[in-house]
Amino acid sequence: xxxxxxCISQAWPGMARTIYNDHERFLETYLxxxxxxxxxxxxxxxxxxxxxxxxxxLDDIIxxxxxxxxTAEVEDVVNHHVAVAESAVIGYPHEIKGxxxxxxxxxxxxxxxxxxxxxxxxxxxxxxxxITKYAVPDYVQVTQTNWxxxxxx
Numbered sequence: 001x002x003x004x005x006x007c008i009s010q011a012w013p014g015m016a017r018t019i020y021n022d023h024e025r026f027l028e029t030y031l032x033x034x035x036x037x038x039x040x041x042x043x044x045x046x047x048x049x050x051x052x053x054x055x056x057x058l059d060d061i062i063x064x065x066x067x068x069x070x071t072a073e074v075e076d077v078v079n080h081h082v083a084v085a086e087s088a089v090i091g092y093p094h095e096i097k098g099x100x101x102x103x104x105x106x107x108x109x110x111x112x113x114x115x116x117x118x119x120x121x122x123x124x125x126x127x128x129x130x131i132t133k134y135a136v137p138d139y140v141q142v143t144q145t146n147w148x149x150x151x152x153x
Contacts, residue, residue, distance in 0.1 A: 007037035
C-alpha cells in the first residue's frame with residue numbers, strides 16, 4: 001500500500017518523444033524528474049496486491065485566494081460518496097479569488113433517495129469537513145446519462 005508519482009521504466013509504442021519546438025521542455029518535464037524513468041505526471045496508489053489506482057494529475061493545481069489545492073484531492077473525497085460514480089473538478093477565472101472551482105459529477109443512482117440539489121449540498125458539506133471550507137466548489141453540476149444508449153447487449 002503506497003502512493004506516489006506514476007513512472008514508467010520502459011518505452012511503449014505511441015509514447016511522446018518530444019514537444020514540438022521545445023525538446024528541452026520535454027526532457028525536463030518527463031525524463032529528468034525521475035532519472036531512468038518516464039514521469040507520466042500522474043499520482044497513483046498501489047495496493048499490497050499490486051493493483052494500481054490513478055489519483056489524477058500531480059500538476060493539476062488550482063490557486064484559490066493564495067491557497068494551492070489539487071483537483072484530485074477534491075475528486076477523491078467526492079468519489080467516496082456512495083451516490084457518486086465519478087467526478088471532475090476544474091478551475092475557472094474568478095475576479096476576487098483568482099480562480100474558482102466547479103465540480104461536475106455523475107451520480108450512481110439518484111433513486112437511492114437523493115435529489116440532485118440535496119446531493120450537491122451534501123457533497124459541498126463533505127468537502128468542507130474533509131478538506132477545508134475554501135475547497136468547497138462555487139458551482140456543482142450534476143451530469144446525467146442515459147445508460148440504455150451507452151451499453152450494448
